[in-house]
Amino acid sequence: MIKRKWQINGKVHNIQFEEESRLLDVLRDRLGLTGTKEGCGEGECGACSVIIDGELKLGCLQLAAVLSDGTDILTIEGVEKTALGKRIQKSFLESNAVQCGFCTPGMVMATYYLLSNNKNIDRRTIKTALSGNLCRCTGYRSIFEAVELASGRK
Amino acid sequence: MYIGKNIDRTDGWDKVTGKIKFIADIQMPDMLFGLTVRSPVSKGKLKEIKFDKNFDFSDITVVTAKDIKGENYIHIIKDDMPCLASGQIEYLGEPVALIAAKNIRKAYEALRHIKVEVEEETPLLGLEEIVKTYKREPHSLTYFYQPQINKGNIKEGFDEASYIVEAEFYTGFQEHLYLEPQGMMTYQKNGKFYCVGSLQCPYYVRPAVAKVTGKKEDDIVIIQAPTGGAFGGKEDYPSLLAAHTALLCQKSGKPVMMIYDREEDISFTTKRHPSYVHHKAGVMKDGKILVLESTILFDAGAYVTLSPVVLSRGTLHACSVYSIPNVRITAKAVKSNIPPPGAFRGFGAPQTLFAMEAFIDTIAHRLKLSPYEVRRKNLLKTGSEMATGQQLTEGVAIDRCLDRLISISDFKKKFEIYRKQSKSRETEILKGIGIATVLHGGSFTGSGELMLKSKAAIQLNPDGTLEILIANTDMGQGVQTIFPQIAASKLNIPIELVKCPLPDTSRVPNSGPTVASRTTMIVGRIITLCCDELLNLFEKHYKEKIKIDNGILLLTKSKKRIPFRKAASEIASKKPLYIEKQYDFPPEQVWDEQNYKGTAYPVYSWGAIAIEVEVNKYTFEIRPVNLYTVYEIGRAINPKSAIGQLEGGSIQALGYGLMEKCELKNGKFFQNRLQTYIIPTSEDMPEIKTEIIEVPYPRGPFGAKGLGELPHNGVAPALRNAVLNALGIEINEIPINPETILKYMKNRGLV
Ligand code: FES
Ligand code: FES
DSSP states (O other): OEEEEEEETTEEEEEEEOTTOBHHHIIIIISOOTTSOOSSSSSSSOTTEEEETTEEEETTTOBGGGSOTTOEEEOHHHHTTSHHHHHHHHHHHHTTOOSSOSSHHHHHHHHHHHHHHOSOOOHHHHHHHTTTOOOSSSOSHHHHHHHHHHHTOO | OOTTOOOOOTTHHHHHTTOSOOGGGOOOTTOEEEEEEEOSSSSEEEEEEEEOTTSOOTTOEEEEGGGOSSOSSBOSSSSOBOSSOSSEEOSTTOEEEEEEESSHHHHHHHHTTEEEEEEEOOOOOOHHHHHHHHHHOGGGSOEEEOOEEEESOHHHHHHHOSEEEEEEEEEOOBOOOOSSOOEEEEEEETTEEEEEESOSOHHHHHHHHHHHHTOOGGGEEEEEOOOSOOTTTTTSHHHHHHHHHHHHHHHHSSOEEEEOOHHHHHHHSOOBOOEEEEEEEEEOTTSOEEEEEEEEEEEEESSOTTHHHHHHHHHHTTTTTBOOSEEEEEEEEEEOSSOOOOOOTTTTHHHHHHHHHHHHHHHHHHHTOOHHHHHHHHBOOTTOBOTTOOBOOSOOOHHHHHHHHHHHHTHHHHHHHHHHHTTOSSOSEEEEEEEEEEEEEOSSSTTHHHHHOOEEEEEEOTTSOEEEEOSOOOSSSOHHHHHHHHHHHHHTOOGGGEEOOOOBTTTSOOOOOSOTTOIIIIIHHHHHHHHHHHHHHHHHHHTSOEEEETTEEEETTTOOEEEHHHHHHHHTSSSOEEEEEEOOOOTTOOEETTTTEEOSOSOEEEEEEEEEEEEETTTOOEEEEEEEEEEEOSOOSSHHHHHHHHHHHHHHHHHHHHTOOOOEETTEESOOSTTTSOOOOGGGOOEEEEEEEOOOOTTSGGGOOOOSSGGGSSHHHHHHHHHHHHHOOOOOEEOOOHHHHHHHHHHTTOO
């Protein structure tokens, strides 16, 4: 068993997990943070996106053990508590960028990352920023609009 | 009052915040995790399931065919698919046993210590093999279903025609790739089995579980968990998953969950049927089609499952939107040794519509006519007779869709410019534009809705809230939002009072499956009938005529005004008031299943699609640039949700036409992971312009017709036609990716 002390969604957690655990499993099974989804388990769909120390990462490819004490993790459950996060979530709802909702947490995380780091965005940057997140329901246009809406461009 | 309004999804906030619980997000105490033991070969006799003696199986639950207390098959149309194979193996991956363990890791470990031995036989694999055999010795194949359409006299048609045009078309598998993989959990309580899972049709699952477990249907409860996309892929397959988890639960006495991983999901669950279509038409000089003779083959896989109905719809959409006086269509669902393909948005229609819409452009190309003119010459109009003899008496809107499309896409001008440029040698990027015009029949085929006898209900609670009780599922398409809009508008009450929970068969009547673009149109209608009945009951209660205005009951004689909530607390004071109605099937809808004659569908939705592409002359890379679509759907209850459906469907169809390749290699799907099975990403998106035309359907709720499947019908052929415009080459298969183009170029000696 590995022991770690991480800051998750603003709170310090002491956790234990097996050496080979993926961050995705630690979040979902140990911490009950089931908002982060598993769509493929091989880094292709983006449903497991989380932010680790300010970087957008895939929970299914992230070995938990390599994250040292003090690592800062933001998941979909924590995003709602930030002003930007809330704005993004509202925009997704308003733009009808959600259908089944399975891709949505990952999309929101990728959008959060994009908008926290870029002030000037256009369709091109949005398309690139979300290219690691698959959505099978919407056809993406409404998602692009949601991102624009959240960015204040619309 | 809420019709035509962009109401936000009622489940939206729970989804954007990640709070909503999909099946994999749920845990129960003592829950086991189940896995499937599968056949390693495509065909043969099951010899033995070997459990490694050196592995401790003591805390592993194992189920084989011998443990089945009920009957060993999955109830779908024909009960021919075993729940667990015990003798004959019919496809690679066929389930032969089930195991369950305390956790996933343990279950996988046990799985590695089980070996399945099969005495191999020669399987029939792949559409090409099927077509080859069909041409050589058709009697050697097994057919699950063979519908025929005959209209007019094809000989006379061919005699009279100026030209004969012939072509063959192929479409491949398409994987649904709902983002949430298949998942189900079964637990026992008070002698009943509760199956909770990601599913489309709870009342399909219930009898399937009852049959396998040997229980009465009343002892089986099916509950839909929020479902992360389905598109037909969770129509029949969850019956198998529920049966499997129920068997493990029955044997272990513990809750059992099964979540497929992506590779297992792509490898063994249903897909869109691969198709072969041969068209031969007799055409006049001006493009008028006098006769169409067609052969349609669908690879139907190892068991019957849904193939007959999928092929039926495919056959009925094979003439697309054209009025053709003489028609003969011979269609066959061919048995092979692959996992049974199944329902997928469009249900057979995208395959045959690809062939017909591509064929129209083939005719135009060979006769040097404009694809627009050829369509215009043959388009169905009010009064036209379809291939089944169905007379279209009203609401034929395809001409309006087409004309609007031509104008917003500037098709005529672009088509001519691009056609000329395709001959020029200078440019590296060749542009092309293609169109398609399509239809989709709403609800079940023929007498299907009569047989279904769907019942839906509303329940008025003492606190004035109204619940919509239907078996129809929200898998992302918005049932839980649209239905409150319908009921609140019908009753004229605030929408906040109306809720539409996810179905639980212990609470909701059987309003039929969530398929065939039927939910809004058919079940929505039943809900309006229930609302009418509620008003009747209010009038009986107050003994006078009542109008409801914005949540206030206006008693017309006594001029009293009673708030809806208060009235509800009076009429439903002791217990909730439950009102159930059955679908009133229109008696004029008569269908002759034997001869494929009559009213195949009560109404059609229409669509016209144009797509503009850029093809790189050297790399053959195709980039879709603009996608224009015009859809006629009766009435958009919630326009932003309708547009979401139309765009989402269009992009799935773009993937189908452009990139989604799934090949069989020795009975196995080669592209069985997300790394290899490619679907459209944000970077592949063209600019999309979607327009809705509304010609209300009198029997639909507020005029609404079906719209969920329509957008999957036209994009792939439009894309093929755009490539024809760009390169001047008729490509007759999808997906059209760079390798496909290269193959055609090579065949024609162009590279
Ligand atoms: S689950 Fe991590 S990328 Fe798909
Ligand atoms: S909303 Fe279903 S996958 Fe994106």
